[in-house]
Structures are given as structure tokens and as C-alpha cells.
Amino acid sequence: DVILKGHLLTGGVSVGGNAGMILHSNGQSGMEFRFMQERNGTIAIKLMDTLNCGSYTASGYYMLAVMNGGDVRGWGNATGGRLGCGAGDYARAKPARVAFPPGTPRIVSVKSNWLDTFYIDENGGLWHSGPNSENASGTNSQNFIPRKLNGFGDLGSSTRVAKVFTGYDYYGSQHQGCIDSNGLVYMWGLNQYGCCGWGDSNGSMYPKVVPLSVRYPIKDAFVSGGTYTATYLIDIYGRLWTAGQGGSSGHNYDQPFHAMFMPWGEDKPVKSIRTSETDAHWVAGSQYYRRFCVVLENGSLYMWGDDSGQTNGGWGTGYTGDIWTSSALFPYKCLDGVIDAFTISGGYSRSVALMQDGTVKATGYSGYNFNGKSADTTTWQTIGAGYLEGVVKLRCYGGMYGATAMALRSDGRAVGWGCGANGTVGNGLGASGNLPNSFVMLDRKIVDFSTSGYCSAGDDIVMAHHFLTTDGRVYTTGAASNYMNGDTLGNARNTPSQIIF
Known part of the structure; x- marks a missing residue:
């Protein structure tokens, strides 16, 4: 009895569980030992990243964890959909499962921008849940459960997103963007001082390609948030390109296109x-x-x-x-x-x-x-x-x-x-x-x-x-x-x- 003995034979190899584990299907034509009792058969493998480029805030009083089954569970402030578990929630002391549509690939990372939450699945799909504060969703909608951004604006339906970057500080001004597997950068929402590098200061409801990244693939990106916003793009050669307010970007004058710094x-x-x-x-x-x-x-x-x-x-x-x-x-x-x-x-x-x-x-x-x-x-x-x-x-x-x-x-x-x-x-x-x-x-x-x-x-x-x-x-x-x-x-x-x- 595998539950009593705590071992499972797989091709002649004995795989053992630990005390408190019970054998479960892992949902992928296999079996694994999982903890029950206090963990309901699941374990966490990754926490939501809440590091904004600014110094003042992390997330808006909530946390999410990616579980070993590829699902996500969250607790804390649920208002506006930031936990992705449906409308009507205010706050949760006990974790709730994020309500992704059936068939969603396993989630591999979660990122917060104060009030809004972004998820990347194993196929590079980008998802959002939250109140769409300052047009942060990229879908032009408040999303009480996760909604996929792929297919909106310039972000292709099959584009593989590698990273989300965010900025928020004492004076608010949520800014966010993502980098795809080819080094293209997309931004959406606010565009203070032209920080998105589009050549103007007009915002965008949907993901829009940052022109510099078409010329030079980008490996990392940061955005300051706050009132005097700037973005900082690092290309594959390690060179820094900045756009936005003059003092923040380092150019001494407002820079609507990314320039090398x-x-x-x-x-x-x-x-x-x-x-x-x-x-x-x-x-x-x-x-x-x-x-x-x-x-x-x-x-x-x-x-x-x-x-x-x-x-x-x-x-x-x-x-x-x-x-x-x-x-x-x-x-x-x-x-x-x-x-x-x-x-x-x-x-x-x-x-x-x-x-x-x-x-x-x-x-x-x-x-x-x-x-x-x-x-x-x-x-x-x-x-x-x-x-x-x-x-x-x-x-x-x-x-x-x-x-x-x-x-x-x-x-x-x-x-x-x-x-x-x-x-x-x-x-x-x-x-x-x-x-x-x-x-x-x-x-x-x-x-x-x-x-x-x-x-x-x-x-x-x-x-x-x-x-x-x-x-x-x-x-x-x-x-x-x-x-x-x-x-x-x-x-x-x-x-x-x-x-x-």
C-alpha cells in the first residue's frame, strides 16, 4: 500500500515520500507524493515579485504564490481583482486559488505593480488581473479574473513574454511593460514625460512596441514610476538607453525617444x-x-x-x-x-x-x-x-x-x-x-x-x-x-x- 508504505516503484526505482505526504495524480499522466493536512496537497515553489524600481511600495497589501502544480494562490487585499479570484472579494486571510480559464498552461511567475497583477505562463503568455489602475491592465478593462494580454495592441497572440517590469512610487503613477523572447519591449498605460520612448507623451490602452527595441534587442528594463518618470533599457551588449524626464533620464532635458546613457x-x-x-x-x-x-x-x-x-x-x-x-x-x-x-x-x-x-x-x-x-x-x-x-x-x-x-x-x-x-x-x-x-x-x-x-x-x-x-x-x-x-x-x-x- 503506497499510502502506508510511502514508496512508489517507477521502473525499478523506489521513490519515497515524506511524513505527512499522500500519493496524488500530478495532472500530467504521472503520480507524486504531496503534503496533505495543513497544505491541502500542494506546496509553493515561487513567490510573487513585488520589486518596483521605486523605493516606497511593494504590493498593495497582498501576496501570491506559484504552486508546484502550476496554479497560483493568493491572500490579502482582493479588491478590484488583484488576487484574480473573482468579483466581490474584499480581503482573504486564507489563500484563494486564482481563477484562470480551463486549459491555461502552468504559471511560472507573478509580478505586482502595487494594485495590478501580471502572470506569465510556461508558453510565454501574459495575463492580468486587477482594477486597471491608471490603465495598467493592457486590455482596457478591469479584470476580476485573469485575462490574457496576448492579441491586444502590438503584443502578438503567439508572442512569448519573458519578463514584466513595473514602476510605482510615493506619488503613484503606475508604469509597466514587458520584454519578449526576441528582446522587443512593449509598454502600455501612462507615458509621463514621454518615458515610453514613442516620441510623444500620449499613453496607450494596449501594449505598444518601444521603437528602440526594434533596433537593439533588450535584455532588461526598469521604469521609475512617480511623477518625474523615466525608463531604463539595457540592450544585449549591456548598454543603457533612457527616455523620459530630463533629470531622471540623465539627459538634462526631457527625452521622448530612448537615447544612450x-x-x-x-x-x-x-x-x-x-x-x-x-x-x-x-x-x-x-x-x-x-x-x-x-x-x-x-x-x-x-x-x-x-x-x-x-x-x-x-x-x-x-x-x-x-x-x-x-x-x-x-x-x-x-x-x-x-x-x-x-x-x-x-x-x-x-x-x-x-x-x-x-x-x-x-x-x-x-x-x-x-x-x-x-x-x-x-x-x-x-x-x-x-x-x-x-x-x-x-x-x-x-x-x-x-x-x-x-x-x-x-x-x-x-x-x-x-x-x-x-x-x-x-x-x-x-x-x-x-x-x-x-x-x-x-x-x-x-x-x-x-x-x-x-x-x-x-x-x-x-x-x-x-x-x-x-x-x-x-x-x-x-x-x-x-x-x-x-x-x-x-x-x-x-x-x-x-x-x-
Whole structure:
């Protein structure tokens, strides 16, 4: 009896299950052992990606997970269709299955742009669910259940989409696009300052090809979101092309077509771009404080933007003051040996960098211990001794004078620091400020994490972190807004608790 014995013979090979597993059909003419009881026969293999190019937001209080059967399940805020489980939903503490039409290929990835959700299936089909905020759907419709974008606008019915990229920040302005398997870029929705590179500032209800990508295939793309929007396209040679608002694009003038931006030299390929646009809370009116950072493949970090306001020092070189396109320092080389970096504006400049040796450096404003210190700094300091070591993934969120960070180590442990109200950093304390001197309290090996909610001014942090473990479980810590942490009573969680599928 395979249920009692826990083994299945396949061609002379004995395949064993684990305790708590029951034999199931896998829906593809095969059989497999699956966990029952707390997991209803399924395990998670991937979390929704919520990293926008901006610094302020992740997803709009919800999370989704791709399961081993290729289906998707989501929890948290369901309004407007962002969970894809039908009309009438408000919020779900327990995961609901996304209602794809029968025959939909297995889903391989999910991406959030604050309120709207995008899915890519194994055949490269692109799907959307959500409220169509700022014409984000690409189908000119609100979609309570997933609707396929292929066949709308320039996106062919058989086109294989490889990646979705999104931008959103403190002042909103959702922007989104995708890259297909041939390197063509499509964008839709808003087109502020001509950031889509179409030659004008008119938006599009449907996917529209970005002209530059017809000439030069694109391998990666970023869009800043916020008011002063720009897009950043990296071609297959690693060259950066930008369009949009002058200061954001680096061209000193608004650029309606993508133009090359390689001031460090065309022989130095670009890896990634991060941006931040948030207001300085202590100054009346909208100040639109902005910062930008570019990481090259060789590990060099370049930045520009605002460094004025209440606290400066975000460059990490000892220099303080704004650096814009007219500055002799523009773009400013700030550090070497970098894998990834985040910078946050809002009148309180601060930056964090993941280094090639697996350590983390920080500089700038010390509020809530985000710079890993108890005092402001103007130079890079290695932080989190004994904890921020062997780091393989870093995420930072913030705006105004609040910020929080989470890092995953190669040994499967995670470290959170900065703003920790509502239990965001998962160390059991729920303290407002946290140094990077404690681990997330989860006794299972973590393979990935993602984030929902937002972080702004100090304790105005409504954010949760979600951890995927090696055995396919998901654990969540942090705020309870719209049940995004899975707590049915609506209480914050100071330590990770399992999401029951």
C-alpha cells in the first residue's frame, strides 16, 4: 500500500515520500507524493515579485504564490481583482486559488505593480488581473479574473513574454511593460514625460512596441514610476538607453525617444537601476525629492539626485549636496565591489549596498537604525557584523524619514533591520527601530522572500515579509492590513507564521 508504505516503484526505482505526504495524480499522466493536512496537497515553489524600481511600495497589501502544480494562490487585499479570484472579494486571510480559464498552461511567475497583477505562463503568455489602475491592465478593462494580454495592441497572440517590469512610487503613477523572447519591449498605460520612448507623451490602452527595441534587442528594463518618470533599457551588449524626464533620464532635458546613457564608457555594461521619489515631510508642499543609482556589471555604483534637506550623506564619500546633470560630479561614482544597491530620498538621504563579498554597507540617515548605526554617517560603513554575512539577496523600502530592509543569507537565514513596527523585520520584538543584529525567527531554511505593503514616515509602515522555505512552505511576518499576513483576527505578527494553503 503506497499510502502506508510511502514508496512508489517507477521502473525499478523506489521513490519515497515524506511524513505527512499522500500519493496524488500530478495532472500530467504521472503520480507524486504531496503534503496533505495543513497544505491541502500542494506546496509553493515561487513567490510573487513585488520589486518596483521605486523605493516606497511593494504590493498593495497582498501576496501570491506559484504552486508546484502550476496554479497560483493568493491572500490579502482582493479588491478590484488583484488576487484574480473573482468579483466581490474584499480581503482573504486564507489563500484563494486564482481563477484562470480551463486549459491555461502552468504559471511560472507573478509580478505586482502595487494594485495590478501580471502572470506569465510556461508558453510565454501574459495575463492580468486587477482594477486597471491608471490603465495598467493592457486590455482596457478591469479584470476580476485573469485575462490574457496576448492579441491586444502590438503584443502578438503567439508572442512569448519573458519578463514584466513595473514602476510605482510615493506619488503613484503606475508604469509597466514587458520584454519578449526576441528582446522587443512593449509598454502600455501612462507615458509621463514621454518615458515610453514613442516620441510623444500620449499613453496607450494596449501594449505598444518601444521603437528602440526594434533596433537593439533588450535584455532588461526598469521604469521609475512617480511623477518625474523615466525608463531604463539595457540592450544585449549591456548598454543603457533612457527616455523620459530630463533629470531622471540623465539627459538634462526631457527625452521622448530612448537615447544612450553611458557616461562611464560603452565598454562597461550596466546591471541594474534603482530610483526613489518621495516628499520631504518637514517642508510644506510637494518637493519631489529624487535619487537614482546605477550598478555596473563590474561592481561600480554611480548615483545622482537630491542630497539636501534634513539629513544628507547618501553618497557615502563624505561629500554632501545635490548632484544633478549640470554638476561636474555627474554621474557620481560612489563605490566599487557592489552587486545591488538601494537609495532613498525624502529629505533624509540614505543608501545601502550589497557587496560582492556578501557583506552590506550603508551610509546616511540613521533614523530607525536603517544605516545600521545609531548616528548619521556620510561615508560607507560595513554593518551587521556576524549577521549580514554571506548575503545573496537584499531588499530595501522607504520614503520620507522611514525605511526598512531585509537580507537573505546563503545559509537560508534572514536578517531584517530598520523600521520594524507591526513586526515587519520578524525578530519577535516589534520595535520601531532595529539594528541588523538579530535573525528572523524562523527555524526552517529560507530560499527566497518577498514583500507587500509600503514603508513611509517612521512608524507609518504597513508592510509584511513573506518567506519561502525549502519544503515549500510560506511564512509571513508583519502588518495585518487586509489580512496580508494571514492572521484571521487582523493582528500584526512579530514572528513569521505559516500561511495555510
